[in-house]
Amino acid sequence: MLPGLVGAALLGLPLVLGGAIGLAVGASLIALVGRIKVLSSEIAVSVVITSLFGAGVLLGLAPTTPAGLGGILFGDLLAVGFGDIALAAGYAAIVLAILFVLHEGLLATGFDRLNAKALGRSPAPLDLVLALLLAGATLVAVQALGNLLVVAMLIGPAASARLLTRRIGPMMLTAVAIAWVASLVGLYASYHAELAAGAAVTCALVLAFVVALLTRRLRDLLASDSRRRGRGEQSRGLRLRSRRA
Amino acid sequence: MHDRVLSGEPLVRSNRLAARYPGASVPAISSITFAVEAGQRVALLGPNGGGKSTLFRAITGELAPSSGELELGVGHPALVPQSERSRLDYPVSALDVALMGSVSRLPWWRRPSRADRALARESLRRVGLEDETNTTFGELSGGQRQRVLVARALVQDSPLLLLDEPFAGIDAPSAELLAALFDQLAAEGRGLLMATHDIEQARSWDLVLCCNRVQIAFGDPAQVLTREVIERTYGSSLVPLPGDESLAITPPHHHDHFEADR
Numbered sequence: 205m206l207p208g209l210v211g212a213a214l215l216g217l218p219l220v221l222g223g224a225i226g227l228a229v230g231a232s233l234i235a236l237v238g239r240i241k242v243l244s245s246e247i248a249v250s251v252v253i254t255s256l257f258g259a260g261v262l263l264g265l266a267p268t269t270p271a272g273l274g275g276i277l278f279g280d281l282l283a284v285g286f287g288d289i290a291l292a293a294g295y296a297a298i299v300l301a302i303l304f305v306l307h308e309g310l311l312a313t314g315f316d317r318l319n320a321k322a323l324g325r326s327p328a329p330l331d332l333v334l335a336l337l338l339a340g341a342t343l344v345a346v347q348a349l350g351n352l353l354v355v356a357m358l359i360g361p362a363a364s365a366r367l368l369t370r371r372i373g374p375m376m377l378t379a380v381a382i383a384w385v386a387s388l389v390g391l392y393a394s395y396h397a398e399l400a401a402g403a404a405v406t407c408a409l410v411l412a413f414v415v416a417l418l419t420r421r422l423r424d425l426l427a428s429d430s431r432r433r434g435r436g437e438q439s440r441g442l443r444l445r446s447r448r449a
Numbered sequence: 450m451h452d453r454v455l456s457g458e459p460l461v462r463s464n465r466l467a468a469r470y471p472g473a474s475v476p477a478i479s480s481i482t483f484a485v486e487a488g489q490r491v492a493l494l495g496p497n498g499g500g501k502s503t504l505f506r507a508i509t510g511e512l513a514p515s516s517g518e519l520e521l522g523v524g525h526p527a528l529v530p531q532s533e534r535s536r537l538d539y540p541v542s543a544l545d546v547a548l549m550g551s552v553s554r555l556p557w558w559r560r561p562s563r564a565d566r567a568l569a570r571e572s573l574r575r576v577g578l579e580d581e582t583n584t585t586f587g588e589l590s591g592g593q594r595q596r597v598l599v600a601r602a603l604v605q606d607s608p609l610l611l612l613d614e615p616f617a618g619i620d621a622p623s624a625e626l627l628a629a630l631f632d633q634l635a636a637e638g639r640g641l642l643m644a645t646h647d648i649e650q651a652r653s654w655d656l657v658l659c660c661n662r663v664q665i666a667f668g669d670p671a672q673v674l675t676r677e678v679i680e681r682t683y684g685s686s687l688v689p690l691p692g693d694e695s696l697a698i699t700p701p702h703h704h705d706h707f708e709a710d711r
Contacts, residue, residue: 306557307560308551308555308560309557311541311549314539316530322526322528322553325552325557372540
C-alpha cells in the first residue's frame, strides 16, 4: 500500500486512489507468492509486505517527493474532517451489514476450514470478502492513522478482546470498546502531555493489550487454583468415604 | 429387509470410482463400487492411509472423481469429522458449533432462523449435551466434542451421514450413547457410512465396505468379513495374537489419546 500512497503523492493524485492501487497490487502479489509451494503463507505475506514497504520508502525518499512521508506513515489524526468521519461511518455500516449476513459462514470456515466445503461453504470466496473488507478499512483509516498506525488499530483491539472473551459476538463488541477507549485516552494524553496524537493512541492500544494479557493470566491462574482446590476437596471426600467403608 | 431392497434410489452409489489428490501420480482410492440406501448402516474398514477419508472427500464433493461414477441422492451429505482435528482455541460454544450445521441448508445470504436454533438445541439434547449448550467447545471432553460434531450433522438434517471414526478416542458413556443414536438414525431412514477400525462393531452393522486403496470387498459382514478379506484389507498392519485364532490390528496412532480422555 505504501508505494501506492507515495506514488499518488508523487503524481499529485488522490491518496485514496494510490492506496487502492497499491493494496490491489500487494494483495495479488501475496496471492501469487502464496502459490509457491515451498513457502508458507506467512513467509509470502511478510516478504511481499516488507519489499513493498521498502519500495515505498525508497520512493518517498526520492528528492522529487513532496515532503510528507511522515504524514503517510503516521497519518494526521488531528486533521480528520467531517467528510472523513462520514466516510468511516458509512464504511463501518457496510462492514457491519456484510459481517452480519455472513456470520455463520465465516464462523464455520474459521472453526473447521478443512471441512467447510462439506458444510456447503467454500473458504476461498469468504477469504476474499474478508480480505476486501480489511483492505477497505485500511484505506479508510490510513489518512487519519497513517500506514503504520493503521495496523495497530486493526490488530490491537481485536487481539486484546480475544484474550478477554469466549465468544465471537462479545469479542467484536469488546474490540470496538477497546478501540474507542484507547483513542480517547490517547487523544487526551497527547493534548496534556503534548505528544503526537497518532503515537499516543497507538501507545494506549499497546497498553490495553498488556492489561488484557495480564487480566487473562490472572483469570487463568485463579481458575486453575480453584479447580485444584475443588479436586482437593473431592479427593478428601473420597478418602473420608473410603475410611467410613 | 424386503422394503429396504425395494426402497428405490440409493443415497449414494459409486461404480468403479477412483479419486486422486491434485499433483499425485496414483489415485488414493480406486475400483470403489458400493451403495448406501435409506436406513442402512454401512461400516467402512481399512488401514490408516487406506482411503477412508478420501472416499468421504469424494462423497462431499471436495475431491472430484478421476474416473468411474459417483451418484448422490437428494440433499447434501453431512460429514462428522474426527474431533481430534478440530480447533480447541476457537471462541465458540457447543450451540454455536451445532448451529453451523444449518449453514449447509441455507443460501449464503440467509441467517439461521429461530427454528434452526431450536433444532440445534434439540440435536444437542439428542447427544446428551443439553446441559453443555453454552460451554466453550474447547473446554468439553473429547467424547463430548465428538457428540457436538454429531449434533452439528443432525442440524444439517441430511439423509446421509458420513462418520469419520466417531468412536476413536472417546469415553465409554459417549460411545454407548452414540452407538444407540446411530441405530436410531438408521431406524429413522437415514443412511450411515462409518469409517472404523473396529471389526467387531462392523460385524454388527448391515453392510461392510473393505478398502485398502482399492476396494477389497463390499457386502453382508457375515459373508464378507473372512480372514482372507481382513488380511487383504489391513495388509502388514495385522499382527496375530498369541494363542488365539482371531487377528489383532496394530492400534492406529490416534488411538493413543484414548487413555488421556478417560
